[in-house]
Amino acid sequence: NGSQTDFDGNYSITTSVGSTLVFSYVGFESQEFKINSGKSNLNLQMNAGAQLEEVVVTAYGAAGSARNIRIRGARSLQGKVSGVSVTRKERKNINRFRNTNTDNESYGRIQENIFKRVETAPLSTFSIDVDRAGYSNIRRFINNGQEVPKDAVKVEEMINYFNYNYPQPEGDAPFSITTEIAASPWNSDAKLVRIGLRGKDISASGIPPSNLVFLLDVSGSMESPNKLPLLKSALQVLVEQLRAEDKVSIVVYAGAAGLVLSPTSGSNKERILKAIENLSAGGSTAGGEGIKLAYKIAEEHFITGGNNRIILATDGDFNVGASSDRAMEDLIVEKRKSGVFLTCLGFGMGNYKDSKMETLADKGNGNYAYIDTMQEARKTLGSEFFGTLYTIAKDVKLQIEFNPNKVQAYRLIGYENRLLNDEDFQDDTKDAGELGSGHTVTALYEIIPVGVKSMYVKNVPELKYTNAKLIANPNEVLTVKFRYKEPDGEISKLIERIVLDNDTPFEEVSSDFKYAASVALFGMQLRKSVFINTQRAADVIALAEAGKGDDPEGYRAEFIRLVKSYQ
Known part of the structure; x- marks a missing residue:
C-alpha cells in the first residue's frame, strides 16, 4: 500500500500493528517506522540526503539520435528555467559535451599484467571470469565511431565472449580442461599457453525450477x-x-x-x-x-x-x-x-x-552482460539462456605453478581485476567466479623460456636460499590446478593437469587457439600494450581468419568486420 502527502504534508494510510511504514522523497534520506501500537497519528521531519548536483539534458536531432549533455550545477540552466543562470564557461561545457556522449561513463582502472620471474613468483592465482560485457561494450564504441576508453577494454571478457570447441566433461565433473602450447604469434622470444574450461551442458529438462x-x-x-x-x-x-x-x-x-x-x-x-x-x-x-x-x-x-x-x-x-x-x-x-x-x-x-x-x-x-542490440539480447537470453541463468560450479579458481627449469618468466593476459593472493587458492571463504551450463572459459599465458634473453624480463638479485626443484618429468612446463564448489556447496574440490613443453609453430595450432589469440591481440592493441610487437589490424585479421573455423552464428565473422572497421 502507498500514499502521498498533500502540499501541507498531510497523509493517511491504512495499515496494521507490526507493519513497517517507509517514508521516502527525492533528495531526502528514507525513514522506516514499525507500527507497534494502535497509534493513529505519526508525524516526522525528513533529513536531507542526496542533493541534485547535475542535470542531464537529452536532445533529439532530426535523425532521432540522442545526445546526453551533462552540465554541472543547477545554475547551468539560466534562461531556460526561472531563477537559473548560465555563465560563459558553462556554455563552453555545453559545446564540449555535444561532441561526446561517453564523458560520464565510469570504468574500473586496469593496470596491465607484467612478466613475473618464476624464481621469485612461481605461482599465478586468479578467479575465472565468464562475464562477456567487455566485448559487446567495445563493439558499441566501434560501431558508433567513437574512441574506445582504455579501461573499458577487458581482454579476458573479449576472449570469453566467443564459444570454443572444448570437449564435454566426462563423468560427474562439472567441466572439462583443455591445454595447448605453441610459439607466440606476436613475440618471437615467447611461447603462448592456452587453458580452456567447458561447463557441462544441461538440457532444459535437467534444470530445476527457477525462482527469478x-x-x-x-x-x-x-x-x-x-x-x-x-x-x-x-x-x-x-x-x-x-x-x-x-x-x-x-x-x-x-x-x-x-x-x-x-x-x-x-x-x-x-x-x-x-x-x-x-x-x-x-x-x-x-x-x-x-x-x-x-x-x-x-x-x-x-x-x-x-x-x-x-x-x-x-x-x-x-x-x-x-x-x-x-x-x-x-x-x-x-x-x-x-x-x-x-x-x-x-x-x-x-x-x-x-x-x-x-x-x-x-x-x-x-555474471554480467552488456546488451547493446537485440542481437546481443537473443544471444545472452536466448541461445545461451541456461548458461546465463544456471550455475553449475561456483568459486572456481585457477592456480598455475611454473617449472623454473623450463620457464624464466610468465604473464597472464587479462584477468587484472580477478587476481587472487596465492594463499586464497585453498581458502574456501574467498569468493571467486561462477561457471554456467555450457559456458567456456579461456585463459592465455605468455611464457619466456629459460635461457632466452628478453627485454620484458628484468634482472633480480641472485637468490641465496632458493634452488629450482627437481621434478620427475623435466619436460613439464607448468601444472594447472583448479578448485571449485558445487552451487550449494561450501567445500571446494581440486583437479590438476600437467602441461608438457613442445616446439609447435603457431601456424599448426588448433583454429580455436588462433582465434582466441587474434581477439587477445586486438584487445592489447586497443590498450596500447607494450607487450606486443604489432599495432596492425591486418595481423589481427590474419589470425582471426585462420582461426575462424565453424561459425554457425556468425559472431567470429562479425569480429573480423569490427576490426576492419576500426580506425
Whole structure:
C-alpha cells in the first residue's frame, strides 16, 4: 500500500500493528517506522540526503539520435528555467559535451599484467571470469565511431565472449580442461599457453525450477531508446524460455522501489509481458533500495534445490541511497549469503557505470552482460539462456605453478581485476567466479623460456636460499590446478593437469587457439600494450581468419568486420 502527502504534508494510510511504514522523497534520506501500537497519528521531519548536483539534458536531432549533455550545477540552466543562470564557461561545457556522449561513463582502472620471474613468483592465482560485457561494450564504441576508453577494454571478457570447441566433461565433473602450447604469434622470444574450461551442458529438462526476480531500473536515466525500450524487448526473449514450473517476480526502482508483479508462473507469459510493457521511466535511481527489496522477494519465495536468481537490468547509475562501489559491494556480499545468485544486464551509453555493474556481478555470485542490440539480447537470453541463468560450479579458481627449469618468466593476459593472493587458492571463504551450463572459459599465458634473453624480463638479485626443484618429468612446463564448489556447496574440490613443453609453430595450432589469440591481440592493441610487437589490424585479421573455423552464428565473422572497421 502507498500514499502521498498533500502540499501541507498531510497523509493517511491504512495499515496494521507490526507493519513497517517507509517514508521516502527525492533528495531526502528514507525513514522506516514499525507500527507497534494502535497509534493513529505519526508525524516526522525528513533529513536531507542526496542533493541534485547535475542535470542531464537529452536532445533529439532530426535523425532521432540522442545526445546526453551533462552540465554541472543547477545554475547551468539560466534562461531556460526561472531563477537559473548560465555563465560563459558553462556554455563552453555545453559545446564540449555535444561532441561526446561517453564523458560520464565510469570504468574500473586496469593496470596491465607484467612478466613475473618464476624464481621469485612461481605461482599465478586468479578467479575465472565468464562475464562477456567487455566485448559487446567495445563493439558499441566501434560501431558508433567513437574512441574506445582504455579501461573499458577487458581482454579476458573479449576472449570469453566467443564459444570454443572444448570437449564435454566426462563423468560427474562439472567441466572439462583443455591445454595447448605453441610459439607466440606476436613475440618471437615467447611461447603462448592456452587453458580452456567447458561447463557441462544441461538440457532444459535437467534444470530445476527457477525462482527469478527481475529487478528493473525505471529511473529517468533509462528513458533513452537504447535503455528501457531495448530492455523491454530483451526481456521478451527471456520470458519465452520460461517453463510452467518457473516463477517470475518483477521489482522496479526509481525514486523508490516497489513490487509490480508478484510471483507468477512461467506459463502465464501474457501477464508477465503485460507487466513489462506497462513500465515507464522517470525519477531518480534508488538502486540500493531496489536490491534490498529484490533479495527480500527472492528469499521469501526461495526454492530449495532450485535456481534462485535476481536479474538486474540497469545502466548502473545509482544516485540515491547506497551508491558508492564500496557501499554496493558491502550490500551484495551480505545478501549473497542467502543462496540467491545475481545476473547483471547493462544497457545504454553516456552515463553507463561499468564499474558498479562489475562490482555487483563479481560480489553477487553471478555474471554480467552488456546488451547493446537485440542481437546481443537473443544471444545472452536466448541461445545461451541456461548458461546465463544456471550455475553449475561456483568459486572456481585457477592456480598455475611454473617449472623454473623450463620457464624464466610468465604473464597472464587479462584477468587484472580477478587476481587472487596465492594463499586464497585453498581458502574456501574467498569468493571467486561462477561457471554456467555450457559456458567456456579461456585463459592465455605468455611464457619466456629459460635461457632466452628478453627485454620484458628484468634482472633480480641472485637468490641465496632458493634452488629450482627437481621434478620427475623435466619436460613439464607448468601444472594447472583448479578448485571449485558445487552451487550449494561450501567445500571446494581440486583437479590438476600437467602441461608438457613442445616446439609447435603457431601456424599448426588448433583454429580455436588462433582465434582466441587474434581477439587477445586486438584487445592489447586497443590498450596500447607494450607487450606486443604489432599495432596492425591486418595481423589481427590474419589470425582471426585462420582461426575462424565453424561459425554457425556468425559472431567470429562479425569480429573480423569490427576490426576492419576500426580506425
